Amino acid sequence: MEHAPLKLKPREERRLRGGHLWVFSNEVDTAATPLTDLEPGQPVVIQASNGKPLGAGYANPHSLICARLVSRDADKGLDRSLLVHRLKVALSARQAMFDRPFYRLVHGEGDFLPGLVVDRYDDVCVVQMGTAGMERAREAILEALEKVIRPRVVILRNDTSVREQEGLERYTETAVGSAPETLTVEEGGMTFRVPGVGGQKTGWFFDHRENRDRFAAWSHGRRVLDVYSYVGGFGLRAAAAGAEEVVAIERSEEALDHLQDNTEVAGLEDRVAPLHGEALEVLKALREDGERFDAVVLDPPAFIKRKRDIKSGLEGYRHLNQLALQLLSKDGLLLSASCSHHLGMDQLQDAVRGRARHLDRDAAVLARGHQGPDHPIHPAIPETEYLKAVFARILPTQ
Missing domain, CATH: 3.40.50.150 (Vaccinia Virus protein VP39)
Known part of the structure; x- marks a missing residue:
C-alpha cells in the first residue's frame, strides 16, 4: 500500500524537527488529511503544513498518538529493508556492550523503532509489538530477525495493556520454532x-x-x-x-x-x-x-x-x-x-x-x-x- 499523506497544522512540525517521533491527533490538519480516511497501522508520509515531507511513518486514527515516525526519508517506510538495517545497528551496539547474547535488542523509540521491543535470550527472541503499525509489519519483523539474528525460537508476547490503547487484541504465540517452558x-x-x-x-x-x-x-x-x-x-x-x-x-x-x-x-x-x-x-x-x-x-x-x-x-x-x-x-x-x-x-x-x-x-x-x-x-x-x-x-x- 502506498504511503498516504498526513499533513500537520502550521508550526506543529517543530517537535518532529527537534527529534521527536510522535504525532498527536490535535497536531494534524484534518481538513486537508482526515484521520478518518486512514486505517490502523497504515503507512503515511508526514508532511509539514506547507506540504514538505518530514519523513515516513505509520498511523493509527484511533489513538491519541496518531502517527509515529520511522524514517526521516519519506521514501523509506517500515519494511523489511528498514527493519534489517535498524536491527543491525541495534545489534552492533549490544555486541559492543555485552560479551554474551542476553539483552534487550530493540527498545522501541530508543532504537528508532517505535512500538517494537525485542529481548534476546541467546537463540530465543521474545518480541512485543505495541502498536498497530508494528502489528501490521509482523511478517517483515520476523523476516528481519531471521536475516540478522537467525533465532531458533521467536515468541510473540503481544499481551501488554498498551495494545488496548491501539485497538489491538492481546495474544501470545510462538511464531518460530517451539517455545521452551523456560x-x-x-x-x-x-x-x-x-x-x-x-x-x-x-x-x-x-x-x-x-x-x-x-x-x-x-x-x-x-x-x-x-x-x-x-x-x-x-x-x-x-x-x-x-x-x-x-x-x-x-x-x-x-x-x-x-x-x-x-x-x-x-x-x-x-x-x-x-x-x-x-x-x-x-x-x-x-x-x-x-x-x-x-x-x-x-x-x-x-x-x-x-x-x-x-x-x-x-x-x-x-x-x-x-x-x-x-x-x-x-x-x-x-x-x-x-x-x-x-x-x-x-x-x-x-x-x-x-x-x-x-x-x-x-x-x-x-x-x-x-x-x-x-x-x-x-x-x-x-x-x-x-x-x-x-x-x-x-x-x-x-
Missing part, C-alpha cells in the same frame, strides 16, 4: 531460568542489570530482604556475592517455583529463604515479628501508569518505603526502585528521605541508578526514560 539468562556469572511464555514482561528484567551488579557488590556479609523478588534476580545475585542470608518475597507461585529452581541451580539453598505472599502484608508480618535486615531492595511494579494516578501512586511508594525502613537495622542499605515514568528520580528520592525522617532516621544517598544501556533513552522523548533506583544508607538521626 528460558535461560546469564548474568553476573550466574544462570537463571525464567518462564518461557507465562512470566512477567518478556520473562526477565534486563533493565536492572547494572543496579543488580551494584547491589550485589554491596551485599557481602549482610542479611538481605528482596521484596517483589520475581525469580530472584536481586536476591540470588546478593547471595552469590556473599550475603549472609536472603529472604525473598514473591506473590506469584509460578515465579516462586522458578526462584526456588534458580536457588538450587546456584547451590544457595542454605542462604536463601523464599516467602510466598503479598509484599505489603509480608512486610507488616515481618515487622510484627521483630525481624531486622541489613539491606532491603524494593522493586515493585509501576504504581503510577497514568498522570491521574500520580497522587495515589506516590502515596503507595511512600507507604512501601516506610514499611521497608521499619525493617532496616540501625545502619542499613535501602535500594528503592520505580519503573513508573511519571515518578521522577527526585520524587523517589524524596519519598525515601521523607519516610526516613518520619521514623526519626536520616538517609544518605550513595548512588542513583537507571535503566541499562540496552534500554537507550531517546533524548527528545522523556517517556523512554522510566527506570530509577535510589541506593541510600539509612542511619539513626545524627
